[in-house]
Amino acid sequence: GAGVSQSPSNKVTEKGKDVELRCDPISGHTALYWYRQSLGQGLEFLIYFQGNSAPDKSGLPSDRFSAERTGGSVSTLTIQRTQQEDSAVYLCASSLTRGVGEQYFGPGTRLTVT
Amino acid sequence: GQNIDQPTEMTATEGAIVQINCTYQTSGFNGLFWYQQHAGEAPTFLSYNVLDGLEEKGRFSSFLSRSKGYSYLLLKELQMKDSASYLCAVKDSNYQLIWGAGTKLIIKP
Secondary structure, X not given: OOOOXXXXXXXXXXXXXXXXXXXXXXXXXXXXXXEEEOOOOOOEEEEEEEOOOOOEOOOOXXXXXXXXXXXXXXXXXXXXXXXXXXXXXXEEEEEOOOOOOOOEEOOOEEEEEO | OOEEEOOOEEEEEOOOOEEEEEEEXXXXXXXXXXXXXXXXXXXXXXXXXXXXXXXXXXXXXXXXXXXXXXXXXXXXXXXXHHOEEXXXXXXXXXXXXXXXXXXXXXXXX
Protein backbone atom coordinates (compact mmCIF):
# COMPACT_ATOMS: atom_id res chain seq x y z
CA GLY A 1 0.00 0.00 0.00
CA ALA A 2 0.93 3.67 -0.09
CA GLY A 3 3.49 4.94 2.35
CA VAL A 4 3.62 8.24 4.20
CA SER A 5 3.54 11.18 1.84
CA GLN A 6 4.53 14.78 2.46
CA SER A 7 4.16 17.96 0.50
CA PRO A 8 5.79 20.05 -0.69
CA SER A 9 9.11 18.25 -1.06
CA ASN A 10 10.94 21.56 -1.07
CA LYS A 11 9.89 24.98 0.17
CA VAL A 12 11.86 28.21 -0.05
CA THR A 13 10.34 31.14 1.80
CA GLU A 14 11.32 34.58 2.92
CA LYS A 15 11.96 35.35 6.55
CA GLY A 16 8.76 36.45 8.26
CA LYS A 17 6.37 34.51 6.01
CA ASP A 18 4.12 31.68 7.20
CA VAL A 19 4.45 28.16 5.79
CA GLU A 20 2.25 25.07 5.87
CA LEU A 21 3.63 21.56 5.54
CA ARG A 22 1.36 18.62 4.88
CA CYS A 23 1.55 14.95 5.87
CA ASP A 24 -0.60 12.03 4.71
CA PRO A 25 0.01 9.05 7.02
CA ILE A 26 -0.41 5.39 6.15
CA SER A 27 -4.07 4.44 6.12
CA GLY A 28 -5.10 2.86 9.43
CA HIS A 29 -2.21 4.33 11.40
CA THR A 30 -3.57 6.19 14.39
CA ALA A 31 -0.25 7.67 15.58
CA LEU A 32 1.39 10.53 13.68
CA TYR A 33 4.63 12.32 14.51
CA TRP A 34 6.44 15.40 13.29
CA TYR A 35 10.22 15.71 13.55
CA ARG A 36 12.77 18.28 12.48
CA GLN A 37 16.26 17.39 11.28
CA SER A 38 18.96 19.96 10.69
CA LEU A 39 21.86 19.12 8.40
CA GLY A 40 24.02 16.38 9.88
CA GLN A 41 21.98 16.28 13.08
CA GLY A 42 19.67 13.75 14.72
CA LEU A 43 15.89 13.83 14.81
CA GLU A 44 14.23 16.49 16.95
CA PHE A 45 10.74 15.53 18.10
CA LEU A 46 8.13 18.25 17.55
CA ILE A 47 4.61 16.94 18.09
CA TYR A 48 2.65 13.69 18.27
CA PHE A 49 -0.99 12.82 17.58
CA GLN A 50 -2.75 9.64 18.73
CA GLY A 51 -6.24 9.18 17.36
CA ASN A 52 -8.62 11.81 18.72
CA SER A 53 -6.62 12.42 21.90
CA ALA A 54 -5.04 15.76 22.71
CA PRO A 55 -1.68 16.01 20.93
CA ASP A 56 1.66 15.90 22.74
CA LYS A 57 3.12 19.30 21.89
CA SER A 58 6.09 19.06 24.24
CA GLY A 59 8.65 19.27 21.43
CA LEU A 60 7.43 22.42 19.69
CA PRO A 61 10.30 24.94 19.91
CA SER A 62 8.17 28.09 20.08
CA ASP A 63 4.60 29.34 19.81
CA ARG A 64 5.26 30.08 16.13
CA PHE A 65 4.88 26.35 15.53
CA SER A 66 1.50 24.64 15.54
CA ALA A 67 0.01 21.51 14.04
CA GLU A 68 -3.37 19.98 13.55
CA ARG A 69 -4.69 16.66 12.40
CA THR A 70 -8.07 16.64 10.75
CA GLY A 71 -10.31 13.59 10.88
CA GLY A 72 -7.57 11.53 12.42
CA SER A 73 -5.71 11.39 9.13
CA VAL A 74 -3.98 14.26 7.31
CA SER A 75 -1.83 16.59 9.39
CA THR A 76 -0.59 20.10 8.75
CA LEU A 77 2.40 21.69 10.47
CA THR A 78 2.30 25.50 10.39
CA ILE A 79 5.26 27.75 11.07
CA GLN A 80 4.39 31.41 11.46
CA ARG A 81 6.78 34.29 10.94
CA THR A 82 9.55 31.96 9.77
CA GLN A 83 13.13 32.58 10.90
CA GLN A 84 16.37 31.43 9.29
CA GLU A 85 16.94 28.96 12.12
CA ASP A 86 13.74 27.18 11.04
CA SER A 87 15.57 25.95 7.94
CA ALA A 88 15.69 22.15 8.18
CA VAL A 89 14.08 19.00 6.86
CA TYR A 90 10.68 18.38 8.42
CA LEU A 91 9.86 14.68 8.63
CA CYS A 92 6.49 13.13 9.31
CA ALA A 93 6.08 9.54 10.50
CA SER A 94 3.16 7.30 11.35
CA SER A 95 2.74 4.04 13.24
CA LEU A 96 -0.12 1.68 14.02
CA THR A 97 -0.39 3.18 17.50
CA ARG A 98 2.15 4.80 19.79
CA GLY A 99 2.68 1.54 21.64
CA VAL A 100 2.67 -0.82 18.68
CA GLY A 101 4.81 -1.01 15.60
CA GLU A 102 7.70 0.85 14.10
CA GLN A 103 7.42 4.35 12.69
CA TYR A 104 7.28 4.77 8.93
CA PHE A 105 8.70 8.01 7.64
CA GLY A 106 7.68 10.20 4.77
CA PRO A 107 10.28 11.68 2.39
CA GLY A 108 10.33 14.97 4.26
CA THR A 109 9.95 18.63 3.34
CA ARG A 110 13.15 20.62 2.99
CA LEU A 111 12.43 24.12 4.24
CA THR A 112 14.80 26.95 3.42
CA VAL A 113 14.19 30.38 4.95
CA THR A 114 16.06 33.16 3.18
CA GLY B 1 17.20 13.21 31.79
CA GLN B 2 16.96 10.76 28.96
CA ASN B 3 20.01 10.05 26.87
CA ILE B 4 21.04 7.92 23.91
CA ASP B 5 24.76 7.69 23.06
CA GLN B 6 26.26 6.41 19.82
CA PRO B 7 29.56 7.14 18.09
CA THR B 8 29.39 10.07 15.70
CA GLU B 9 31.22 8.40 12.84
CA MET B 10 32.77 5.06 11.94
CA THR B 11 34.78 3.85 8.96
CA ALA B 12 34.92 0.28 7.68
CA THR B 13 36.10 -1.61 4.62
CA GLU B 14 33.90 -3.21 2.00
CA GLY B 15 33.38 -6.89 2.78
CA ALA B 16 34.26 -6.49 6.45
CA ILE B 17 32.13 -6.50 9.62
CA VAL B 18 31.28 -3.46 11.71
CA GLN B 19 29.55 -3.09 15.08
CA ILE B 20 27.77 0.13 15.99
CA ASN B 21 27.14 0.54 19.70
CA CYS B 22 24.31 2.35 21.44
CA THR B 23 23.95 2.99 25.17
CA TYR B 24 20.84 4.47 26.68
CA GLN B 25 19.43 5.94 29.87
CA THR B 26 15.69 6.40 29.66
CA SER B 27 12.63 6.62 31.88
CA GLY B 28 11.46 3.07 31.38
CA PHE B 29 11.98 0.81 28.39
CA ASN B 30 9.52 -0.48 25.83
CA GLY B 31 11.84 -1.52 23.05
CA LEU B 32 14.84 -0.37 21.04
CA PHE B 33 14.85 0.40 17.33
CA TRP B 34 17.57 0.76 14.72
CA TYR B 35 16.94 2.83 11.60
CA GLN B 36 19.08 3.43 8.52
CA GLN B 37 19.17 6.84 6.88
CA HIS B 38 20.91 7.49 3.58
CA ALA B 39 22.00 11.06 2.93
CA GLY B 40 19.07 13.17 1.83
CA GLU B 41 16.54 10.45 2.50
CA ALA B 42 14.12 9.55 5.28
CA PRO B 43 15.01 6.95 7.94
CA THR B 44 13.93 3.38 7.23
CA PHE B 45 13.30 0.73 9.87
CA LEU B 46 15.95 -1.96 10.33
CA SER B 47 15.30 -3.82 13.57
CA TYR B 48 13.44 -3.93 16.87
CA ASN B 49 14.58 -5.51 20.15
CA VAL B 50 12.48 -5.70 23.29
CA LEU B 51 13.96 -8.82 24.90
CA ASP B 52 17.62 -9.50 25.67
CA GLY B 53 19.58 -11.26 23.00
CA LEU B 54 20.43 -11.22 19.34
CA GLU B 55 17.98 -10.69 16.48
CA GLU B 56 19.36 -11.67 13.08
CA LYS B 57 17.99 -10.42 9.79
CA GLY B 58 20.18 -11.27 6.81
CA ARG B 59 23.46 -9.35 6.91
CA PHE B 60 22.20 -7.22 9.82
CA SER B 61 21.90 -8.31 13.46
CA SER B 62 20.90 -6.34 16.54
CA PHE B 63 21.69 -7.17 20.14
CA LEU B 64 20.13 -5.92 23.36
CA SER B 65 21.10 -6.08 27.02
CA ARG B 66 18.45 -4.32 29.11
CA SER B 67 20.41 -4.68 32.35
CA LYS B 68 23.36 -2.84 30.79
CA GLY B 69 21.30 -0.31 28.83
CA TYR B 70 23.22 -1.39 25.75
CA SER B 71 22.57 -2.40 22.18
CA TYR B 72 24.63 -2.92 19.08
CA LEU B 73 23.94 -3.21 15.37
CA LEU B 74 26.19 -5.65 13.54
CA LEU B 75 26.61 -5.34 9.80
CA LYS B 76 28.32 -8.20 7.97
CA GLU B 77 29.76 -8.45 4.45
CA LEU B 78 29.68 -4.69 4.12
CA GLN B 79 28.65 -3.24 0.79
CA MET B 80 29.19 0.30 -0.48
CA LYS B 81 25.42 0.86 -0.31
CA ASP B 82 25.62 0.40 3.49
CA SER B 83 27.22 3.85 3.72
CA ALA B 84 24.57 5.73 5.68
CA SER B 85 23.71 7.02 9.14
CA TYR B 86 22.40 4.50 11.65
CA LEU B 87 19.99 5.79 14.26
CA CYS B 88 19.32 4.14 17.61
CA ALA B 89 16.00 4.96 19.31
CA VAL B 90 14.44 3.76 22.57
CA LYS B 91 10.75 3.77 23.43
CA ASP B 92 10.35 5.00 27.01
CA SER B 93 7.67 4.29 29.61
CA ASN B 94 5.30 6.74 27.86
CA TYR B 95 5.93 4.98 24.55
CA GLN B 96 7.73 8.07 23.27
CA LEU B 97 10.71 7.36 20.99
CA ILE B 98 13.95 8.92 22.24
CA TRP B 99 16.42 9.25 19.37
CA GLY B 100 20.19 9.12 19.31
CA ALA B 101 22.07 11.56 17.09
CA GLY B 102 23.05 8.77 14.71
CA THR B 103 26.31 7.15 13.61
CA LYS B 104 27.60 8.01 10.17
CA LEU B 105 29.11 4.88 8.64
CA ILE B 106 31.65 5.35 5.85
CA ILE B 107 32.50 2.29 3.75
CA LYS B 108 35.81 2.32 1.89
CA PRO B 109 36.65 0.00 -1.01
